[in-house]
Amino acid sequence: MSFELDIKKHFNQLDKNSTISRLWERDYTLWDDQDASIKKRLGWLSAAEQMKTKLGEIEAFANEIKLENLKYFVLLGMGGSSRAAKVIHRTIGWNNSFPKMVPLESTVPSTIGKALNEIDLKSTLVIVASKSGNTMEPLLTYELFKSEIVKAIGHHEAMNRFVAITDEHSPLHQLSVKENFRKAFLNPKDVGGRFSGITYFGLVPAALLGANIRAMIDSGEHMRSLCAPDKPTAENPGAVLGATIGYLAKCGQDKLTLITSPSVFGYGLWVVQLIAESLGKSGKGVIPIAGEPLMKPEHYGDDRFFVYLRLDTDDNAQTDTGIAEIKNNGHPVTTINMSNINSFGAEIFRWEIAISIAASVLEVNPFNQPDVQLSKTSTHEILSDLSTNKLIANIAPDPISKLNSYLNSCQPNDYFALLAYLPHNSTIDQALRSMREKVARKYKIATTLGHGPSYLHSTGQLHKGGPNSGIFLMLTAPHENDISIPTKSYTFGQVTDADAIGDLQTLKNLNRRVVHIKLANDSSDAISCLTEHL
Template sequence: MWGKIGTNHLTQFADVENTLADVQDRQVVPRIWQKDYSVWKDDPFEIGDRLGWLDLTNTMLPQVADLKDFANQIKDLGYTHVVLLAMGGSSLAPEVIRQTFGNAPGYPELIVLDSTLPKRILEVANQVDLAHTLFLLSSKSGSSIESLSLYQHFRRKVDILLGSTTAGKNFVAITDLGTPLARLAQDQGFRNVFFAQSDVGGRYSALSHFGLVPAALIGVDLEKLLLRATSMRATCSPAVHISENPGATLGGIIGSLALKGRDKLTLLTSPSIVRFGLWAEQLIAESTGKDGKGIVPVIGEPLLEVESFGRDRVFVYLRVEDDSNLELDAFIQEIQSSGQPVLRLDLADVYDVGAEFFRWEMATAIAGSVMGIHPFNQPDVQATKDTTDGLLAQYQISGRLEEVEASNSLDELLSQATTGDYLVILAYVHENPEIERALAAIRKRVTKEYKIATCLGYGPRYLHSTGQLHKGGANTGLFLEITESVDHDLPVPGQIYSFGVLSNAQARGDLKALQTSGRRTAKLTKEQVLALNIG
């Protein structure tokens, strides 16, 4: 269905063919299927119990009927919206599914709420009829401060509206067995709890309950989605030579090129699957960004002249047949003609995202082996959590948040840019067309003038996505944090701090953690960004 990834033009790039041959000679693919942790490290810690994603299509297909029955029950009860309260691996695959498929006729609309910004929370609350909204609280650990705070906020509102004895029926949980969320769901009378496989890490969980329950609720054809993934799984099997293995080939190429300095994986997609990049971004960044190494996923970057792109790039184009591809087709042709490495992945239709979920999981695992990286842990994520917790603890004592100093000049930050660097915009602002245009203009200017890649992450979403890479990867990032004032704050029930304080603590905590890791930083307000008036 997908065919081979064309590699002929990649022979000019050092070591690609040698790397693929080495992956084949070391029997990396068969060993992964045997769940041999030594493919990556000598210690099985956080590897041996993280390989359940290999078998998810087999374990989830028999559950499709039950998931469809539950979804139809919710539809028949007249729910108009499903609001997913989740972060990171629990929210990004559902966001891909929401954007790609939308809701089938008669099924509720899915809204993904992965923000602590009061403006975004108010926006979602104003979009829905609370009495006819199902809140899906999704967390592998069951202890995410964002998701639990959002739950307390909406639970209080639904309690007032429907009464505390019946309000629980508007809530469903997805989590692992034995988590704080599992206990909360039982104690607070949730309609249902879906228990996910504990041997599947969050960013590898797209084809588990974390991705499929939201998909079922909006009427996606789960069987069709999983069968596409099953077909990809078969072509990534141990019996398939690496030259014909779409996951292993992709992983070997991007891992090999990253080791040779082409570590900016620039991902382009057809419009119908444009949010796929958000999911792939987390998978790649959090899996490979550690030990001073990593692959930097670049998504949503403006299309520019070929001379704007440095020699630290590899371009990957996910092309959906019969989509609006004319502009991207022409751009990719120019990029390849300029001598940049380009990989094109063809999708027959949008249901092939099921196949792509598996392909990219396998590719990331292979790239980790090639690069000598443990792709299933996230050792540096805790730094920001600890710093944020410290700031919140101080706030509860003093009533104020500690300021974190940084340069207030974008030009000063960019003056430090050298070949192979990249700019990261960390935006703790409400997403809207005005700020999106301003940030796109900054990215365009920086890429054209400095020939470096640019990335954009909205906080606190990126903390659970690219945050690991920012602190644990190579020290080649330039980090610009953007914040905005809180006009209408919201309390977090049961806490001294508000959502505005929480989001500010997360922004400052991450800035402090970046500085502690020796990263180059600057900070601006939204008003200062808009005043730049770039392009």
């Protein structure tokens, strides 16, 4: 029996539980009988409709920036506050008629230095994005960019170059008023960060890039109509995907492997966080795999479930062939066809419905992140009492033999997670990708990649609260050109190290199989050398 037929048997259970209608009625007991606060986190169900009334405001702002001939805009954010914008950026590319986006989701000094070198401070807008308004990393990078732009153009004009996207009355909103930001876009409070793709968090950067935000909203509304409660479960695209994810995970196929057409490769950035942070808790979860090289079927374990996001206008010949081989080999495959890149809004909504349904199947609350605070607490403790002997440079790294021991004893349902506190550039990414491919081929286990510290706001919840099936490799390196933080007594390198130490300690306390290796330097050659010894 094919997996499609098998999954259809479970649709009756969803119908019996009135799952779809209860979702639309915002019935919090679908996920947790005790947590009525869930009702305040379901605004994404009507976000497209609500944001449609804000499109004129967003477009007017984007046109204003374009007419001022500003050449760059820097997006400072972590996790859900910036992931959708980064996907749009990677998908549509840069049109030189609009400002160039420089996303900064890092505290690694060389990454920050690269961003500063890439822009002209006299012609730059800075967006600070945080739902809570108190996310440490973007607030610290804000202090740096404020200092640098003030030096370049003076204080009064400089503060007109800053924009906030946050919740009303949040610390960031208060900061924007106090320091006289150019504008603050106040997002609906009942939309969580990872569910905010088609709110101000995604739409403002998209408009600045020249994207067709009206088409995005229209596609989101169209998908919303297809997922309406009056649609049979078997005809509801969000419910079908969600039921498939949930029931396959319960059967042990919990490694959701996203394969995409070339032009929508970046979509995995957003999907990974939505899945990991929504479903990875209470010892349960779905492990999202994105950016892994497409391999022959024999290199995949039986714990895989493939979702192929296929853009019709791309050259998909090679990927189509690979997917067909995987499917013919018996692995479950779901194909999602996108007619054009403006279908982004539709896919945002499809996946939000799907993950909400999958969470009900797995019996977890998709709207909280109970374990994220563990690492944050450790990090803040380190920074509050910072001294040089507490930096990761003086924490003894583990031997490579420890990692090889874990890998050699891995089980079929395990996965390998790379946690890289390294610069984010193409050469390092390729070296990390090669390491993933070697591990996947040699040990036949799924592999993931998270760049520190941003993964703490994405897959960090899954690592700590999900199933104990991960083998974690944390990579760090010395910071040769550290950067001071205005108003603080510590540097960005120290913040990066504190984030790494905090997560390392937390994973060890939770009895996760974690190995820390400090590279001689932050080069791709250092990573490749390590890969040779695996």
